[in-house]
Amino acid sequence: MLTVRGITKQFGDFSLKNVSFTVNQGDYFILLGESGAGKSMVLETIAGLVKPDSGAILLDDHDITREKIQHRRIGLVFQDHAVFPHLKVRENIAYALHGRKFSTATKKTTVDAVSRQLSIDHLLDRRPYSLSGGELQRVALARTLVQEPRILLLDEPLASLDNRLKTELRALLRSIHHNGHTLIHVTHDYEEALSLGTRIAIMDKGTVVQEGSPENVLLHPQSEFVAHFAGLRNFFPVTLHTQQGQNWAQTGNLKINLVTEETRSEGYILLRGEDIILSNDPVDTSMTNNFQGKVTEIVLSRYGNEVTINIGITLHALVTPGSVMKLGLSVGKEIWAHFKATAVKYIAR
Amino acid sequence: MKQTTTINLVFIFFGALILLFIIAPLLGMFLKTTPETLFETAREAEVRNSIWLTIWTSLAGTLFFAIAAIPLSYLLARYEFRGKKLVTGIIDLPVVIPHSAAGIAILGFVSRDSAIGQIGSALGINFVGNPAGISIAMAFVSIPFLINAARDGFSSVPVRLEKAALTLGASPTRVFFTISLPLAWRNILSGLILMFARGMSEFGAVIVVAYHPMITPVLIYERFGAFGLKYARPVSVLFILISLSVFILLRWLGREKK
Known part of the structure; x- marks a missing residue:
């Protein structure tokens, strides 16, 4: 020691x-x-x-x-x-x-x-x-x-x-x-x-x-x-799964799609707050990670408004004050969070 | 040269003059000496003995003083201390003072009346008129060349390598002998050759301390004084040839092996 x-x-x-x-x-x-x-x-x-x-x-x-x-x-x-x-x-x-x-x-x-x-x-x-x-x-x-x-x-x-x-x-x-x-x-x-x-x-x-x-x-x-680490608050220990060339990370009951060349199954995922898109209704886009959850907190930070959403894990999205107004976001509101599989970073342990 | 401008032509002209200035007198001397006279001179015992004496006294002085000069160079390369500028100034002193004056100083230092002279007498050595005195005089005027070259060599060894060796369990002594010294060796060798060469060519300081036994520069001077230019010339040519051969050999031995 x-x-x-x-x-x-x-x-x-x-x-x-x-x-x-x-x-x-x-x-x-x-x-x-x-x-x-x-x-x-x-x-x-x-x-x-x-x-x-x-x-x-x-x-x-x-x-x-x-x-x-x-x-x-x-x-x-x-x-x-x-x-x-x-x-x-x-x-x-x-x-x-x-x-x-x-x-x-x-x-x-x-x-x-x-x-x-x-x-x-x-x-x-x-x-x-x-x-x-x-x-x-x-x-x-x-x-x-x-x-x-x-x-x-x-x-x-x-x-x-x-x-x-x-x-x-x-x-x-x-x-x-x-x-x-x-x-x-x-x-x-x-x-x-x-x-x-x-x-x-x-x-x-x-x-x-x-x-x-x-x-x-x-x-x-x-x-x-x-x-300062970008999106650091969206940081979760996960296990990595691969099937037919598709990768996803499992945390609790949640399956998060991602792209990685790593093969080690234990690791973390990182997601930048500004890569999370919020909407009131489900949308049909190329994004493969779409989750519904409840807003638990809205905090003004130096980079914009940090909106905390519980989707089974606690997700922190970064949006402009204008977006908060436009979507009528408030604590307790049900909302959709979307992000691309390529926005998820996997770090093997 | 990419472009020949007027200024470059002027520089080349001056450069050629300087080269000529160095080569012409030597070449003249060589041309005026026939192979026969050179051969005859080489057979004279007095000449042969003096050349041999010059080589070994300079070599002995260089090696003896290197033992203390190399550690000093290391200290100068590695440490900052109060009075460092003064120390480096003192080291360069022999280069700037007249060598006859240096000879007088050394004579006072090693004569029988001095402490060193008395220690020498007790050991049965009289430095004045002795090869040991010649070595000391040669080393005095040539040691700055070794110290400065070795200091540059040690300075160029990254301190990190020494630190790495310490973390690998080596003592500071082992670090010096296995890392610092081998990596600075090329500069040190170059310094040793310079010191040796400078010592061999010394005249002023040596003649004051020891006219006899006669080193070659003194022999050349004596032949010139007693018999004139014609008799001094073959010894000079022979000595230059031998000196050149020795240095080429040393450089060749110390060349970088790929």
Whole structure:
């Protein structure tokens, strides 16, 4: 278990202010925030590369705040990989095994095993300059995993990868997590956070503003940064079903049509409030998601009127004040909500 | 060149003049030396001994002082501290002061009366008129080349790589020897070659500290003084040829391997 307690650090104009959170054994912990929020600095502080002005870091109840970097056994994968350019892939991976009481044969077996796990065993004799971004990321991961870190820190590990590689690497990170590793993953991408995290902490302007389960953090946003995610309030845990090429998400008794290439059945759906169309009567359009429900609340927000409708789940639609007038919307009124299958975003877990 | 403008033509003209200015005297000297005289000169024991002495004293000075100069370069590349500008100024000092004056300073520093001289005497070494004194004089005037090149080399090594190595459990010492030093090596090697070359060609500082044993630049000067241009020329040509060969060899050994 890692406890970060009241970390404060002044760094030029920027400062970390009283950063606190707890990561339990086996957590996939996400630090989510915009760039410049101080996420990377928190990672570097945990790893020991940055010394905090005050506060404490405890790993398994042992204070490591002043412990030397090389004695912490905390793995850190840098955003730009930081693979040693003058060493072969094999030497990069074996770097952390130096000085530990391993025979040459054991070292080789360890390197081979990790590189097989990360599917880079065919690259062992290559030099880093000849590798792609995705391959470098895997080498950096392998190099860190080989030292059996007590906790693995990842700084924006998917940021520089294209979509196909992102999906591959997400699967890899999930399998590392399932193998029992505790991870802290820094990202600015809420999709990444939802897809991988078992717990999420939101960072904003050098401090942690919220911490909790993904559902809890995103359904009850306590900061503008979280609330800013478009349509975030329409966020539901679902199971994905596919039949004859058609996808739908099941939540309770509700079936919501959607389009996705994902095959993992557990996940979330997201729907932007402005993609929901309201009408007094059923309409015949190309939209395949049409639900009747009761208006439970109408609130004026900075983006328009947020109309809350209970259709079995609570849907938040964003409309103009003019539309509220035109449809004669009021609390308790029965109304139809429509949205396209392509407006529904599915995020696999 | 995409376009030949008047100004470019003027620049090319001046450029050619400068190249000629460097090549013409050397070429003249080479042309005036016949292969026979060169061969005869090469057979003289005095010449051979002096060339050998020049090479090894410069090499020894370079390697000995590199042990302390390379760590200093690392500090200068990695840390900001009060008085850093003063330190870099001090390092460049040997380049700007007259080398005969540098020789006088070193002589005072290593003579028998000085602390260093007394330590040397206790160990049975007299630096004045000794190869050790020559090495010190050579190193004094040439060490800025090594420090500056090595500092540039260390500066070009991303700090992140050193940090990554630390998180992989390496001690700062291991990080220096396995990451920083190998990645800065090309610049350091280039600095070592420059220091070695500059040391070999030193005359002013060495002649003050040790007229004997005679390094080749002093031998050339002595032959010129005693016998004239004609006798100094073959030694000069031979020394230049050998120096060039050594540097080409070193550069070739240190070339980037693909």
